[in-house]
Amino acid sequence: MPFAAPITHLWLREETKPMEHRAALSPDACKKLLEHGGFEITVEACKERIFRDSEYEDVGCRIVPGDSWRQAPADAIITGLKELPENDQTPLPHTHIMFAHCYKQQGGWKDVLSRFSEGKGLLYDLEFLQDDSGRRVAAFGFYAGFTGSAVGIDAWCHQQLHAGEKYPTIKPYPNEDKLIADIKGKLAKIGKAPKIMVMGAMGRCGSGAVSLARKAGIPEENILKWDMAETAKGGPFQEIMDVDIFVNCIYLSSEIPPFVTQQQIDSDRQLSVIVDVSCDTTNPFNPIPIYSVNTTFDNALLDIESTNPKPLQLCSIDHLPTMLPREASNQFALDLLPTLLQLPARATAPVWTRAAELYNDKVASMAAAE
Numbered sequence: 001m002p003f004a005a006p007i008t009h010l011w012l013r014e015e016t017k018p019m020e021h022r023a024a025l026s027p028d029a030c031k032k033l034l035e036h037g038g039f040e041i042t043v044e045a046c047k048e049r050i051f052r053d054s055e056y057e058d059v060g061c062r063i064v065p066g067d068s069w070r071q072a073p074a075d076a077i078i079t080g081l082k083e084l085p086e087n088d089q090t091p092l093p094h095t096h097i098m099f100a101h102c103y104k105q106q107g108g109w110k111d112v113l114s115r116f117s118e119g120k121g122l123l124y125d126l127e128f129l130q131d132d133s134g135r136r137v138a139a140f141g142f143y144a145g146f147t148g149s150a151v152g153i154d155a156w157c158h159q160q161l162h163a164g165e166k167y168p169t170i171k172p173y174p175n176e177d178k179l180i181a182d183i184k185g186k187l188a189k190i191g192k193a194p195k196i197m198v199m200g201a202m203g204r205c206g207s208g209a210v211s212l213a214r215k216a217g218i219p220e221e222n223i224l225k226w227d228m229a230e231t232a233k234g235g236p237f238q239e240i241m242d243v244d245i246f247v248n249c250i251y252l253s254s255e256i257p258p259f260v261t262q263q264q265i266d267s268d269r270q271l272s273v274i275v276d277v278s279c280d281t282t283n284p285f286n287p288i289p290i291y292s293v294n295t296t297f298d299n300a301l302l303d304i305e306s307t308n309p310k311p312l313q314l315c316s317i318d319h320l321p322t323m324l325p326r327e328a329s330n331q332f333a334l335d336l337l338p339t340l341l342q343l344p345a346r347a348t349a350p351v352w353t354r355a356a357e358l359y360n361d362k363v364a365s366m367a368a369a370e
């Protein structure tokens with residue numbers, strides 16, 4: 001009898017975090033996994049998810065009730081994005097793929113990690129699935145920059161069209177085309193394009209921010225693209241004060257001089273909107289040291305105090321891709337796909353063995369700290 005390779009069973013769980021419409025696996029990615037062969041995919045029904053259950057069913061996934069992953073077969077790999085509900089402290093016997101936010105000693109990290117070790121489960125943390133060069137295999141960066149840039153332009157339009165009025169609550173868009181049409185409509189009413197500077201323009205978030213500005217019809221000469229070469233001279237930078245919108249997308253890895261200072265904000269300037277996509281809000285080396293809280297979809301903009309009467313508003317939402325859940329999820333899942341295809345060989349595939357070693361190291365460091 002020919003040897004039948006074991007099937008890898010992925011189980012997409014329902015997300016329970018409020019306002020989370022994204023998914024770790026899109027129907028498109030599921031279709032590709034199933035067409036490749038060697039995979040079985042179970043999807044928990046979910047009303048909040050941007051993809052309808054039927055979209056998964058149509059490509060061959062099996063639909064089961066939401067929140068049923070605890071009863072999944074022992075070999076199922078439970079796949080999700082966000083944290084598991086905090087009110088449940090039961091041990092976790094399965095292998096999970098997710099963003100667990102417990103490797104950098106975040107609040108409650110031991111509670112999360114000990115559930116895996118007590119249940120003899122395994123955590124493959126999505127934030128630490130890295131290729132041989134140490135780069136993350138999948139991240140939401142592009143759509144964080146894309147939507148951050150959209151908020152920046154939209155906030156600038158709001159300042160022109162509804163001066164002094166509160167910026168409305170941001171609602172997720174069903175798709176990218178609707179978001180772009182919305183912004184184009186507002187820019188058309190104003191009749192002129194803002195000047196925008198994207199910092200970290202060569203990175204994932206930065207390229208998304210530039211892409212949105214182009215799709216919104218902002219002329220190329222109005223989009224300043226800065227990265228390491230332009231900031232090598234050291235900040236603060238007058239060039240930031242001379243644009244309308246500043247979108248910060250850098251990856252901060254060490255102490256750098258600030259990009260902007262309060263003194264500049266208090267002086268004559270063109271700048272009226274900052275979107276800090278990087279959100280190094282509480283980092284002592286935050287290069288935008290004029291604020292210290294994250295904003296939310298309900299209250300997206302912070303009014304920065306200034307002796308200059310011209311308004312300056314800042315957005316520091318740390319989950320921006322939620323604004324475009326369909327495209328953001330699909331891009332993430334397709335970036336993850338080549339790594340998922342290595343799951344059947346995970347015992348020897350470096351990206352998975354490294355992630356398992358990291359999990360074991362973190363469990364060991366937790367035990368040592370006790």
Ligand SMILES: NC(=O)c1ccc[n+]([C@@H]2O[C@H](COP(=O)([O-])OP(=O)(O)OC[C@H]3O[C@@H](n4cnc5c(N)ncnc54)[C@H](O)[C@@H]3O)[C@@H](O)[C@H]2O)c1
Pocket residue numbers: 139140141144199200201202203204205206226227228229231249250251252253256276277278279317318319320321
């Ligand atoms: N707000 C959100 O919702 C959200 C979502 C995803 C990621 N992020 C954050 O966005 C940041 C960027 O992520 P990424 O995936 O785009 O990183 P990335 O590594 O792909 O890109 C970062 C870019 O910043 C540039 N850079 C670094 N230091 C710089 C400096 N001093 N001056 C000019 N350019 C500099 C790099 O050269 C690179 O091009 C991270 O901090 C990440 O956590 C935020």
